[in-house]
Amino acid sequence: MRSNSIRYITLLVVAAMATFEAAAWSSKGHQVVAGLADKYLLPNVQREVHDLLGSAMENSAELPHTIYYLNLTTEGQPQLVEGDVLIEIERHIGTLRNRNNLAESEAREALKALIHLVADMHCVGHVRFADKACASDYTIYLPNGATGKAARRFKMTWREYWSTEHLKAHYGYSTAMHIRDLELRFKGEAYDMAHGLTPRDWAVDMGCECRPLYAWAKDEMDIPRLQHLALEELTNRTLAKAGWRLAAMLNNIFK
Amino acid sequence: MRKLIATFLAATALFAPCRLYAWSADAHHIVGHIAEKHLTPEAQYMCQKYLRYSLTYYAVWMDHVANCKGYDHTRVWHGVRFNSKNKVLHLDGNNAVYQSQRLWNEMRNGGYKELPDSAIIDNLRFLIHMVGDMHCPSHNYYPEEPDFKPYSIRRNGKKVYFHKFWDRSAGFFNKGWYCDDFEQIDTYSEKEIKRICKGDVYRWAQINGKDMREVHSLLIKHTELRDMPKENHERMREIVNFQLLRGAYRLAHILNDIFKDVKISDYEK
Numbered sequence: 001m002r003s004n005s006i007r008y009i010t011l012l013v014v015a016a017m018a019t020f021e022a023a024a025w026s027s028k029g030h031q032v033v034a035g036l037a038d039k040y041l042l043p044n045v046q047r048e049v050h051d052l053l054g055s056a057m058e059n060s061a062e063l064p065h066t067i068y069y070l071n072l073t074t075e076g077q078p079q080l081v082e083g084d085v086l087i088e089i090e091r092h093i094g095t096l097r098n099r100n101n102l103a104e105s106e107a108r109e110a111l112k113a114l115i116h117l118v119a120d121m122h123c124v125g126h127v128r129f130a131d132k133a134c135a136s137d138y139t140i141y142l143p144n145g146a147t148g149k150a151a152r153r154f155k156m157t158w159r160e161y162w163s164t165e166h167l168k169a170h171y172g173y174s175t176a177m178h179i180r181d182l183e184l185r186f187k188g189e190a191y192d193m194a195h196g197l198t199p200r201d202w203a204v205d206m207g208c209e210c211r212p213l214y215a216w217a218k219d220e221m222d223i224p225r226l227q228h229l230a231l232e233e234l235t236n237r238t239l240a241k242a243g244w245r246l247a248a249m250l251n252n253i254f255k
Numbered sequence: 256m257r258k259l260i261a262t263f264l265a266a267t268a269l270f271a272p273c274r275l276y277a278w279s280a281d282a283h284h285i286v287g288h289i290a291e292k293h294l295t296p297e298a299q300y301m302c303q304k305y306l307r308y309s310l311t312y313y314a315v316w317m318d319h320v321a322n323c324k325g326y327d328h329t330r331v332w333h334g335v336r337f338n339s340k341n342k343v344l345h346l347d348g349n350n351a352v353y354q355s356q357r358l359w360n361e362m363r364n365g366g367y368k369e370l371p372d373s374a375i376i377d378n379l380r381f382l383i384h385m386v387g388d389m390h391c392p393s394h395n396y397y398p399e400e401p402d403f404k405p406y407s408i409r410r411n412g413k414k415v416y417f418h419k420f421w422d423r424s425a426g427f428f429n430k431g432w433y434c435d436d437f438e439q440i441d442t443y444s445e446k447e448i449k450r451i452c453k454g455d456v457y458r459w460a461q462i463n464g465k466d467m468r469e470v471h472s473l474l475i476k477h478t479e480l481r482d483m484p485k486e487n488h489e490r491m492r493e494i495v496n497f498q499l500l501r502g503a504y505r506l507a508h509i510l511n512d513i514f515k516d517v518k519i520s521d522y523e524k
Contacts, residue, residue, distance in 0.1 A: 145322030169315065172281025172426070174433035177288070181312050184303060226323050229316070 025123050026164040029239065030061035032178045033119035036243025037250065039179065040190075045254040052108050058175055060112050061119065070121050074131045076207025078200055085121045089114060089199045096253050115246065121202065122242035124234065125162030127210045138219040145225040158217060165228070166235040179243075186240040193241045194248040202245055209234065278391045280315045282425035282499060284434040286387035287311035289441050289503035290510070293448070297517040298510045304522065305376050310383050310506075311434065317384035329354075332385055334394035341464035343457060344398075351389040355509070356456040358382055362513045382509060389460060390502035392494065393421035395467040403471050409479045420474065425499060428492035440496050443504070451501055452508035459505055463498075470494060 025033070038057040041049060053060045068085035072078060078086050095102065095110035120126050125136055136159040144152045156165070170178065186193070197205075213234075223231070278286070287310040294302065294310075306313055317333075320326040331349040338344055343352050358378045360366070367375050388394050397403035405417040420427075429437070443451070473487045473494075 147322075150322075169280070169319070170284065170312070171279070172284045172434045173311075174435050177284075177309075177311060177433070177435055181308050184309055185307050224323075225319060229319055 025119050025239075026167055027061070028167050028173075028175070028178070029123070029163065030116060030119050031058045031175045032167075032182070032239055033122070033242040033246060034058045034061040034115050035175045036179045036182060036240070037115070037118075037246035040244060040247035040251075042251050042255070045251050048254050049111065049250060052104065052111055057115055061115050062112075067126075068117060068120060069126050069128045069136070070203055070206060071128050071133075072130070072203065072207045074129055076129070076204060076211050078203040079130065085117050085126065086199055086203050089117050089121065092117070093199075093249070093253065114249075118199075118246040118249070119239075119242045121199070122206065122238040122245075123159075123162055124206075124210055124213065124238060125157075125159030127206055127214070129207075129211070129214050132214050132217070135214055135217050138217055138221070140217075141220070141222045142228060143222055143225065153222070161223070162235065166232040169232070178239075182236060182240045182243065185236060190240070190244045194244040197245065197248075199249075202241070205241070206238070209238065278387055278394075278425065279422045280318075281434060282391065282422075283314035283318075283384060283387045284311050285425060285437045285499050286390070286502040286506060287314035287383055288434045289437060289500060290383075290506040292438070292441065293504060293507035293511075295511045295514070297519060298507070298514040300519050300522070301514040301517055302379060302510060305372065305379060310510075313380045314383050314387065316380045329381065332381070333388045334391075334396060335389050335460055335464070336396040336398055337460075337464040338399055339397070341461050343460050343464070351385040351394070352456050352460040355382060355385045355389065359456065359509050359513065365516060367513060379510075383506060386456075386506040386509065387502045389456075390463060390498040390505075391421060392424070392467045392470045392498065393418040395463055397464075397468070403468060406476045408474060408477065411481075412479070415480075417474065420480075421470065421495075424491070424495045428488075428495050437496075437499065441500060441503075443500065448504045451504050456505075456509075459501075463501075466494075 034057040038046065038049075050056060068083060068088055070078075070086060071081050071084045078084070080087055092110040092114045096107060096114065099107035099110075128136060136157065138158040139155060140158055140161055141153040141155055142161070142165065144150070144154075146152065167178070291299070291302075291310045302310060317326075317329060321330045321333075331346075332351055332354045335350045335352045336344040336346065343350065345353060348354065348357070358381060362370070362375070362378060367378075370378070393405070407414050407416050408420060409415065410420070426432075470491065473483075473491050475483050475487070
């Protein structure tokens with residue numbers, strides 16, 4: 001009886017940890033990045049990518065079990081420490097460039113990981129500055145702004161906030177609708193967002209985007225409603241950057 | 256004493272502004288998404304110029320800011336109350352109909368050119384939301400008539416209030432649909448759309464006020480939802496989908512009218 005209870009509790013803990021570990025962008029966020037990238041692949045590249053994956057990119061953005069952070073110095077330069085998302089991305093790029101000498105399954109796994117990790121790298125909650133390494137686990141509260149009995153404060157971690165909260169507000173949106181909004185808003189900037197940049201440049205850019213936010217972030221802080229709405233612009237911009245950068249990178253690898 | 260309390264409660268209900276939120280997010284997104292399909296190129300250009308995103312993107316914005324300082328006065332602009340003759344009760348302008356008409360009047364005939372960009376953007380975001388809200392069955396209130404008082408039903412044994420049920424009805428009656436799946440019900444002809452959009456916001460409200468009385472008989476009081484007749488379910492789905500389309504067509508009509516004199520080439524110089 002006792003061992004059954006222990007087994008049950010262990011299973012619960014493992015399940016809880018697995019959920020926690022997997023929290024990067026919500027699956028919708030990954031689908032949006034992959035779907036946007038897919039739309040901007042060169043026709044021959046798109047054919048090869050779809051053949052390798054056996055489907056459109058949007059369907060291959062599932063979550064891996066390990067979480068990778070973009071580790072930056074206090075000044076916002078890549079730290080390139082073991083387990084860093086940037087190192088993983090560069091490793092998978094190497095695998096894909098060498099795909100003709102590898103088994104198809106190996107190339108497929110590398111491509112899937114790349115689709116996922118490029119999105120993760122552009123999630124604000126996945127950036128870690130040396131002086132605020134634990135910020136992703138900060139507890140934050142999102143008040144609904146109401147007073148009296150109607151007042152609510154929704155509790156989440158900093159990482160969960162950036163992964164899900166803004167996307168969640170667009171309930172009922174299909175991936176195509178999200179992509180359309182990103183195109184409407186950022187298409188004019190797509191070239192500058194992606195052209196001629198390497199993953200290390202992306203890392204520095206994310207450092208510039210995130211540094212003021214991390215200076216402001218505090219454990220147990222409230223994010224007021226209007227601020228929350230204004231921050232959605234950053235979520236959208238980072239999603240757009242991830243999508244167009246992923247497309248540019250795959251166009252380069254598979255050209 | 257009881258009479259006194261009842262009179263007080265009735266008076267409170269009659270004069271209380273329409274504070275609660277209406278359609279859930281997906282229904283607002285549907286209205287915005289379908290409306291966008293019916294915009295003239297000029298209206299689409301101008302909406303995009305000011306909003307920078309789609310109409311859909313801002314369809315729920317008004318709910319999000321309802322409790323924020325500077326916007327809290329808009330909390331009471333989400334619904335509409337009628338008297339027994341389906342005439343809109345004015346309530347000092349605290350309803351979606353008055354405010355939608357006011358913003359339309361303020362912006363039409365080039366009126367938007369007199370406004371700062373920030374006011375145009377806010378007005379557009381208000382219109383996108385309020386025109387949707389006034390088409391939500393549960394946001395058409397009849398405070399003078401006891402027969403049309405909101406009530407509860409049961410869904411899988413759990414109590415669900417009239418208001419909440421209709422708020423979420425778009426998703427309930429069209430399970431598994433994303434907002435863009437609703438394009439398949441957008442089948443009205445130009446002539447029919449013209450008929451739906453005839454008149455002003457007050458006329459639309461009056462038609463809604465008359466039509467929305469039916470939902471009270473279809474959704475049977477205190478009854479388990481799955482036990483209600485199939486015909487009731489079908490009719491309710493029909494009404495919900497029609498209201499979504501009505502809202503979308505009328506929203507597009509307002510925006511097309513506001514920006515009807517625009518020459519895109521003037522802005523692209």
